[in-house]
Amino acid sequence: MTAAILQAVPSKAAMSEASIRPRPSIAAIGAGIVAAVVGFGSSFPVIVQALKEVGASSGEVASGLMALSLLMGVSAIILSVRTRVPISIAWSTPGAALLISTGMVDGGFPAAVGAFLLTGVLIIVAAVVRPFREIVSSIPTSLANAMLAGIVMQLCLAPVEAIGVVPQYVLPVIAIWVVMLRFARLYAMPAAVAATTAIIVATTDLPVASPGELLPHPVFVMPVFTWGAVVSIAIPLFIVTMASQNIPGIAVLQAYGYKPHVRETFLTTGIGTVLGAPFGGHAINYAAITAAICAGPDADPDPHRRWLAALASGIFYVFFGFAATFATVLIAASPPLLIQAVAGLALMGVLASSLLGAMQAAGDRDAAVVTFVVAASGLSFYGIGAAFWGLIAGAAILLLSRWRRGAGTS
Secondary structure (H helix, E strand, O other), rough: OOOHHHHHHOOHHHHHHHOOOOOOHHHHHHHHHHHHHHHHHHHHHHHHHHHHHHOHHHHHHHHHHHHHHHHHHHHHHHHHHHHHHOOOOOEEHHHHHHHHHOOOOOHHHHHHHHHHHHHHHHHHHHHHHHHHHHHHHHHHHHHHHHHHHHHHHHHHHHHHHHHOOHHHHHHHHHHHHEEEEHOOOHHHHHHHHHHHHHHHHHHHOOOOOOOHHHHOOOOOOOOOOHHHHHHHHHHHHHHHHHHHHHHHHHHHHOOOOOOOOOHHHHHHHHHHHHHHHOOOOOEEEEOOHHHHHOOOOOOOOOHOOOOHHHHHHHHHHHHHHHOOOHHHHHHHHOOHHHHHHHHHHOOOEHHHHHHHHHHHOHHHHHHHHHHHHHHHHHHOOOOOOHHHHHHHHHHHHHHHHHHHOOOOOO
């Protein structure tokens, strides 16, 4: 792995030449298509469920899914062309899990939209104000991971719960997911989503609609700003997006020898989040898993042409944006617990990695456990959700433990 990464490091002179005379790459284009299929197919049920939980109507859900897909695609196209670096963009799947665990806040979906908009503003501030970016990066990763693990915990229980209610639907999906994990892990969730789609089509009377009715229609929602939504959604969404999407995405690009162009990417995704918020989109950010597909040597032996993979993924995300209404109609016609089960399967990897990250620092484990338990509890005080209280409780325990260690050495 180390040798492959060292071979992938592009020299400045070669990078400059490749920027002037880019050559087509079938391998890179193919990798980009795979990245888009994996990125969209693996987690769009999570996005749909998330928007529904915070109060979006079916039309607003389709609009949000479309806005996210289009903005992901356009951002990836702009960044890859400008930088000649395979910068992949994704929606915040952990952020969507946060929305599911938080549910509807006072003010309904307009208040959630206001929180999405503020999240985009915070990302822009992180791009242009370096001290703020450093403050955000100083949040202990153990607590951020523990908060994320608590957020997704309840949803990851949904597949088990669904077995007791709709086993005839869920067991085949789980079986396909398990088999694909063994033989083709990358395609496990797309295969599970495809199986779910087949089951829904075969067992459900889908509403009849003309092709024109299946085209997405943007739905503008006037943002409303409430204290509860700011604290329960905007701040945790910003932290989760930075800690579980942006930082790993940057790390993937650095591992393959690329300069991530952090400031430019934060600015682009922050503006994209602000633009998408009034149409229902919650957040876009650096991709992590699909970034490895586009930036790795399988995309192209020549690292100077791998940006074409990110470009291709962006083009296909735009295409998927026009399938948003169909995806929403399909999910609306399915048993709710089935979709929750599929969303839970999609977040199993997030749960595993966040639990591992939460427990790595031995000195932070007590604080991380408290953060995880509170965030998973569903606790809500003063209209503020469990994710925020988990972070506050864990931070208090961490400060106390570090103060005691400091007092013991003095």
